[in-house]
Amino acid sequence: MFHQLRVGAVERITDDAVAVTFDVPHALRETFRHVPGQHLNVRYQAAGGEEIRRSYSLCSPAVAAPDPPVLRVGIRLVDGGTFSTYALEELAVGDRVEAMAPSGRFTLEPRPGLFAAVVGGSGITPVLSIAATLLAREPLARFCLVRGDRTVASTMFLDEVADLKDRYPDRFHLVTALSREEQTAGLPAGRLDQERLASLLPALLPVPDVAGWFLCGPYGLVRGARGALRALHVDRGRIHQEIFHVADATPPAAGTTAPDAAPTGGAPGFEVPAAATLTATLHGRSGSWPVENGDSLLETVLRRRTDAPYACKGGVCGTCRAFLVRGEVRMDRNYALEPEETEAGFVLACQSHPLTPEVAIDFDR
The missing domain is CATH 3.40.50.80 (Nucleotide-binding domain of ferredoxin-NADP reductase (FNR) module)
Known part of the structure; x- marks a missing residue:
């Protein structure tokens, strides 16, 4: 779910980067209380009505209740990047940006x-x-x-x-x-x-x-x-x-689950089925739909559920992580999941394609 946040500060920190701080309404303080290392997924309507989603890591220290959370992200200009260009050239204090609650597993809970x-x-x-x-x-x-x-x-x-x-x-x-x-x-x-x-x-x-x-x-x-x-x-x-x-990286061959890991997609000899059905569980509700025209699992879900989680669609951010309940899939790229996660049965929906006639995933796990 996306929430509107007011931009509280925009600071130029290098020639091609800004730090953006968001104000958190009192009613959303617990929703946006983050664990150190997590990121925000933001949504922006570009010119022409195109929906742009991006993921930006939080640089601010995690703050414990009852103090209000501090949401500050760093945004570096990416060549041709729609949102980063907007952030550096137009974003101003008082503007509203839609953001999801902090997420991500690149985290560390403080300990000795x-x-x-x-x-x-x-x-x-x-x-x-x-x-x-x-x-x-x-x-x-x-x-x-x-x-x-x-x-x-x-x-x-x-x-x-x-x-x-x-x-x-x-x-x-x-x-x-x-x-x-x-x-x-x-x-x-x-x-x-x-x-x-x-x-x-x-x-x-x-x-x-x-x-x-x-x-x-x-x-x-x-x-x-x-x-x-x-x-x-x-x-x-x-x-x-x-x-x-990952612009400087050659995409892994189909079937690999990580740039430096052995294939774990489907068993050897699997062929892509002529027709496949996907069952997806999201926010406690399930539905089943045909996978069309070589679409990914995420694209299939998005046709019926606009609330499906995603940001980069490139196998990098991990926002679309889902548990593979049934069936076999092939992941084209994976730069987000740890080996322990893929071994436990998690996949990236944006990069996964069915290898069996029936596939079921659960975004809620």
């Missing part, structure tokens, strides 16, 4: 221990919320942030990260690598690729002692960081990832 993140570009956004909330609430927690950016001028949330460094000098460790600019101190210029991270991370912190790794940013960086951690024998259950951009 050592945690670390590897982020690139706008991937700092959810990690800023995670680190700020953790350090404020848990005095026995430590956090190491390794971030990569192009230049100092293009780095989002410089002041907020510097504030964490000043506030928690003994518990917050920051390492920055710039790919297009030399620094007077710190790492030499260059990308944070798998080879570099595999040698850098053990020199920064005791890798086996890290309770949780949070990887966020472009596909190439996240995949490289994950590969480095696996080479360092980090258990995959301690690695959490959220991918923001």
Whole structure:
């Protein structure tokens, strides 16, 4: 369900990025109280009446009741991006934007221990919320942030990260690598690729002692960081990832459930059925409909239920996550679900196509 939120502030934080803060009405405070690392799905009517949905991570610390929640997101301009262009060029204080309640599983509930993140570009956004909330609430927690950016001028949330460094000098460790600019101190210029991270991370912190790794940013960086951690024998259950951009990635072959995972779609030998029926449960109501013209499961549901959850339709945000109750499906792409989720039976409806005559999914699980 979407709710109208008033824009309370729009701050230019780099030449191509803004931070937008939304005011939360008193009646919606509990609806919009977020867990650190979650995101907002927003909806916008573009010129001509086209409905645009986008997902933006919350950078603000999570606030416990009875204090009002603070909803602040970071938006970087994307080439040709309808909503990001609108946010940077037109969005103003007092405007109304429709948003769903915070969602997402790239989260960390504060607890004692050592945690670390590897982020690139706008991937700092959810990690800023995670680190700020953790350090404020848990005095026995430590956090190491390794971030990569192009230049100092293009780095989002410089002041907020510097504030964490000043506030928690003994518990917050920051390492920055710039790919297009030399620094007077710190790492030499260059990308944070798998080879570099595999040698850098053990020199920064005791890798086996890290309770949780949070990887966020472009596909190439996240995949490289994950590969480095696996080479360092980090258990995959301690690695959490959220991918923001996949334009530089070649889509996985049909049938794979993740860019770096083995196929788990249907059993070998399955052929796409000539006709298939989808049964979907959403908000406690179920319906059955034919899957037409090679449509995805999400497209099939949207023809009858406009309240079906989605944002990116590209296999990135995870908003359309559903539990596969019956049947077999093929996922074209998956950049959102963890291996544990696909093994448990969850799929991305926007990327899933039936491999059996009958398929049933449940969005409510």
